[in-house]
Amino acid sequence: MKVMIQHNSMVPIYEQLVNQIKSLIxxxxxxxxxxxxxxxxxxxxxxxxxxxxxxxxxxxxxxxxIATVHGKGSFVLAVNRHAKRENLLYSTQAELEQVIKKARQAGISITELADLVAVILEEE
Structure with a gap:
């Protein structure tokens, strides 16, 4: 399992782990x-x-x-992908709202923000 942790991030390490493992699942x-x-x-x-x-x-x-079995380890459970996707969509929306709030505080226009998002998406 490949996870990348950013130790200098404002996002706590446990939260980075949760988000990355959810995405992998x-x-x-x-x-x-x-x-x-x-x-x-x-x-x-x-x-x-x-x-x-x-x-x-x-x-x-x-x-x-996941499920953890004492003495045996932790294992991936079957997931209802639709329900889990909705959950991730909701959390993504909340994070985007925070980004937009920060952008407004910084005086970044909607056009600049949209351009920035487009550049980031192209890099992936």
Missing amino acids: LEGSLQENASLPSVRVLAKEIKASALTVKKAYDLLEQEGF
């Missing part, structure tokens, strides 16, 4: 019943606390993306 890179790295292994890999990874796994479990 929803896009099909992580299939149903796939095992996730152990908390300790992933913590070492991303250079973070085991408690941070545990918090991310707990949140993923609460949201129905």
